[in-house]
Amino acid sequence: MPKDGGIGESTLRREDIRFLTGKGRYTADISLRGQAHACFLRSEVAHGRINGIDTSAAEEMPGVLCVLTGADFTEVGGNPTGWLVQSRDGATMKEPKRPVLAHGKVRHVGDAYAMVVAETYEQAKDACEAIVADITELPALVDLAAAAADTANRVHEEFDNNVVFDWGWIEENRAAVDAAFASAPHVTTLELVNNRLSPNAMEPRASIGDFDSGTGDYKLYTTSQNPHLTRLLISAFVMGIPENKLTVIAPDVGGGFGSKIYHYGEEAAVLAASKKINRPVKWVCDRSEAFLSDAHGRDHVTKIELATDKEGNFLAVRTETLANMGAYLSNFATCTPTFLHGTLMAGPYKTPHVYVNVKAVITNTVPVDAYRGAGRPEATYSLERVIDKAADELGIDPWEIRRKNFIDPGAFPYTTPVGLVYDTGNYHATMDKLREMSDVAGFEARAEESRKRGKLRGFGLSTWIEACGIAPSNLVGVLGCRVGLYDAATIRVNATGNISVLVGAHSHGQGHETVFAQLIAEKLGVDAKSVEIVHGDTSKIPFGMGTYGSRSLAVCGSAMMKAADKIIDKGKKIAAHMLEAAEGDIEFNDGSFSVAGTDRQKSFAEIAFSAYVPHNYPLETLEPGLEETAFYDPANFTYPAGAYGCEVEVDPETGGVDIVRFTCADDFGNVINPMIVAGQVHGGVAQGIGQALLEGVVYNEDGQLLTGSYMDYAMPRADDLPNIDVDHSCVTPCTHNPLGAKGCGEAGAIGTPPAVVNAVIDALHRAGHSHITHIDMPLTPSRVWSAING
Amino acid sequence: MKVTMTVNGKSMSAETEGRTLLSSFLREGLGLTGTHVGCDTTQCGACTVHVDGEPVKSCTVLAQDVAGKSVTTIEGMANKDGSLSVLQQAFQTHHGLQCGFCTPGMVMASAALLNENPHPTEEEVRHYLKGNICRCTGYHNIVKAVLAASGADSQKLAAE
Ligand code: FES
Ligand code: FES
Numbered sequence: 047m048p049k050d051g052g053i054g055e056s057t058l059r060r061e062d063i064r065f066l067t068g069k070g071r072y073t074a075d076i077s078l079r080g081q082a083h084a085c086f087l088r089s090e091v092a093h094g095r096i097n098g099i100d101t102s103a104a105e106e107m108p109g110v111l112c113v114l115t116g117a118d119f120t121e122v123g124g125n126p127t128g129w130l131v132q133s134r135d136g137a138t139m140k141e142p143k144r145p146v147l148a149h150g151k152v153r154h155v156g157d158a159y160a161m162v163v164a165e166t167y168e169q170a171k172d173a174c175e176a177i178v179a180d181i182t183e184l185p186a187l188v189d190l191a192a193a194a195a196d197t198a199n200r201v202h203e204e205f206d207n208n209v210v211f212d213w214g215w216i217e218e219n220r221a222a223v224d225a226a227f228a229s230a231p232h233v234t235t236l237e238l239v240n241n242r243l244s245p246n247a248m249e250p251r252a253s254i255g256d257f258d259s260g261t262g263d264y265k266l267y268t269t270s271q272n273p274h275l276t277r278l279l280i281s282a283f284v285m286g287i288p289e290n291k292l293t294v295i296a297p298d299v300g301g302g303f304g305s306k307i308y309h310y311g312e313e314a315a316v317l318a319a320s321k322k323i324n325r326p327v328k329w330v331c332d333r334s335e336a337f338l339s340d341a342h343g344r345d346h347v348t349k350i351e352l353a354t355d356k357e358g359n360f361l362a363v364r365t366e367t368l369a370n371m372g373a374y375l376s377n378f379a380t381c382t383p384t385f386l387h388g389t390l391m392a393g394p395y396k397t398p399h400v401y402v403n404v405k406a407v408i409t410n411t412v413p414v415d416a417y418r419g420a421g422r423p424e425a426t427y428s429l430e431r432v433i434d435k436a437a438d439e440l441g442i443d444p445w446e447i448r449r450k451n452f453i454d455p456g457a458f459p460y461t462t463p464v465g466l467v468y469d470t471g472n473y474h475a476t477m478d479k480l481r482e483m484s485d486v487a488g489f490e491a492r493a494e495e496s497r498k499r500g501k502l503r504g505f506g507l508s509t510w511i512e513a514c515g516i517a518p519s520n521l522v523g524v525l526g527c528r529v530g531l532y533d534a535a536t537i538r539v540n541a542t543g544n545i546s547v548l549v550g551a552h553s554h555g556q557g558h559e560t561v562f563a564q565l566i567a568e569k570l571g572v573d574a575k576s577v578e579i580v581h582g583d584t585s586k587i588p589f590g591m592g593t594y595g596s597r598s599l600a601v602c603g604s605a606m607m608k609a610a611d612k613i614i615d616k617g618k619k620i621a622a623h624m625l626e627a628a629e630g631d632i633e634f635n636d637g638s639f640s641v642a643g644t645d646r647q648k649s650f651a652e653i654a655f656s657a658y659v660p661h662n663y664p665l666e667t668l669e670p671g672l673e674e675t676a677f678y679d680p681a682n683f684t685y686p687a688g689a690y691g692c693e694v695e696v697d698p699e700t701g702g703v704d705i706v707r708f709t710c711a712d713d714f715g716n717v718i719n720p721m722i723v724a725g726q727v728h729g730g731v732a733q734g735i736g737q738a739l740l741e742g743v744v745y746n747e748d749g750q751l752l753t754g755s756y757m758d759y760a761m762p763r764a765d766d767l768p769n770i771d772v773d774h775s776c777v778t779p780c781t782h783n784p785l786g787a788k789g790c791g792e793a794g795a796i797g798t799p800p801a802v803v804n805a806v807i808d809a810l811h812r813a814g815h816s817h818i819t820h821i822d823m824p825l826t827p828s829r830v831w832s833a834i835n836g
Numbered sequence: 837m838k839v840t841m842t843v844n845g846k847s848m849s850a851e852t853e854g855r856t857l858l859s860s861f862l863r864e865g866l867g868l869t870g871t872h873v874g875c876d877t878t879q880c881g882a883c884t885v886h887v888d889g890e891p892v893k894s895c896t897v898l899a900q901d902v903a904g905k906s907v908t909t910i911e912g913m914a915n916k917d918g919s920l921s922v923l924q925q926a927f928q929t930h931h932g933l934q935c936g937f938c939t940p941g942m943v944m945a946s947a948a949l950l951n952e953n954p955h956p957t958e959e960e961v962r963h964y965l966k967g968n969i970c971r972c973t974g975y976h977n978i979v980k981a982v983l984a985a986s987g988a989d990s991q992k993l994a995a996e
Contacts (some may be wrong), residue, residue: 062928065921065936066943068870068910168853248882248937248971249875300872300937301971333875555935555972597849725931725977732974756969757880764975765962794974 051574056721061098068741073252078326085170087160088462089152092186092410092749104176109169116149127379130526146376156338186749215388223401226362231357232355234436242345242743250331255316269295272592279309296582299554304416343417345370350428362399362766372413386421392462394473395451418795430508430800470778479711480689501695504809510797511687513781514596514789517680532679533602537670541658543651550590551602571637596789607784608676686788688712692801701831715788730794736801843866844912861899870910881968884941891948923985932981934972
């Protein structure tokens, strides 16, 4: 049995109480004394030269306190690229400048070029409309292939074309891959689009800048998944404020899904404006503005080829991708299509030869960056779709072709041809589990029943693997990453024995306050109620790398375990003194320190008290206090994996797709809170179904955003989704972190899209439409109908 | 102008402009920030409150049009002793929330449903919640929570 409130228990979330009673404190809920309000003026054209901006009328408008434009930020730095990728020829990628406010040129609809600060938001908005900008419109580059080919029209004129890098992974594999294709008995080719998505966390971004002229300190409240990184970027790259003079606070954050990892110009702008007017400056994004300014996700055009023998054994995989970067390089935009995508192209399969080519293209669209799964959904989608197509061409069952190519459970650690070392896994087990859950035997009867109602039923399978908790710092540094990817935790045992844990991970829906407390409770043998988790404030926490890429538990949780080990070690020293025993004889079990083989013991609370009230204490050899910090840099990624099954009904009359059954069998390693893990999978699956059936950012050829609000960007609502059947009983613990934990947050978004599309294609094939081999996402009724009738 | 209304059983007033929406009147005028704003097109439901017992998206009505009426917000939904009401408790028990941003609107919409129809089917719950977007939960656990709370004494849904 799990310990009360400890590991393995579905402890209810403590944070829910405040969220359910309206007491959550999100950035937009904060009102500082004397705060003024900011509004940004954003480009209405996709590409244009700024000849001049006349702010004089706006400055005279009621309530206006200041107006800033790009000219006010020419003395400071810009928002940098966090990852420098090398091209195949060894050249370092192009790194276009990204100023705080656009200067000289606007490069996408929504590119902010002026900011008004006024007494009220409405006044600021009114004044924005009084700014007169002279902008010469330039031709917009929207189509990926056209932008890649165009050298005359360039988004950033300092470069000779719009391709920032041409990356090959792994370049040394290329000849062997080409040779495998040349001699392969069978080659399956598929061209597909991974549709551009808008993350749409329900809480719009918001920031408050607060400069204190008395101390020279800056404080930024902001909707961030990653407050320390935001501080680092503003300090070291953008504004040059010393890190110790800038505090970044990310309070309750209403979802991120990647879109709040990055630093955005608005954050620097509210700080600069606050200093200028000597008052706090608050900006709250509205939803239409969010569509124009939050980083989008995905947006790849890929050609994938799979070489097999006649029996369906995989011989080689080769891909060519154009990745849309948008108008600027968002912080981690370059690592998504490369190191998070190319390195996953082996999937859970023992394909001997793999080569991935990616060209990153700048266009006049909103910048793209990591969105739930980041690169891994794109890799999985390409691979799982081409495998189904190959199975169809070869006449092999989709379960069978995957099973025969899986890396065997006995083969770990397994080095893939794309450079990862999978430490552990059992792909057969998750697929067997899925088969059991999916009631494969009953499918024909269900399909027959659907047929009677004029519907086409299909089943789609996908197996997925991801690399979570990107690491280690040494390796990512060699690959071009400009930061380290460790995490940190401090455990502060207070004098009366309750515990504050200061963590570098950031919770924006993942339930850290509950799960991390469970970990500490179990490890230190205390009641979870006595453990408090503190996150999201750079002034309290030593350092942290935030939450993304399903890293919180595996990386920050491991840092917590390391810090807890230090607490226990120090506790043993104190106990040895108090119990007059040798330190080596002290055992720590279930919250108390005892002398081995005796009943002499001291409770955790007694040790803590003694550390803070050191009356009988070995002061010559031991410092008072009981507080320890640990930094943990993982030795490797973690590799969760799973198998997803989707059953659909297609209405041939309308092309409408109804998901009637969705089943997930995952291996997340050791699970701390099963309830929360299931919730993470549900959310990921919903976003995956959204990508497969509904969502897609659409630009017209002039670069105008046609999906600029919730009226025209479709997201799943309650009646678009089925119940989602989740199992995580297949467990192969991670071998290199102390928790044996992997990651679960992105799984649904990775495994789901190919399962849904495979299911629709299967339904169409069963109904005799065997010529339809692919439909691009989102599979809207009109696309499916056109495929059937086209 | 000064607008007065009964909010969670108490008479409250604040100065507003004619264009002030009920959502900003509650949030900025009265400091009741539990009502959230997630969109500007009346699509997401994060701002749902009850006006004279009916669910209303507060980002779509002018505060002055609600003058004199009775408004219930998420801040008025817990039991008198501060503990979670049956519906709120069901959301916690069934993990019907993650980031919590859609949650006030979800609770208010679900309470309105259960007032209208104390024993909805799963399909009816999904249909009723169409006007509220949750980006985190996939709705699975929200639907579970509402079904679990259904049939409860409707007086307990909003403890006023
Ligand atoms: S904020 Fe009112 S419906 Fe979205
Ligand atoms: S819990 Fe985050 S949007 Fe619903």
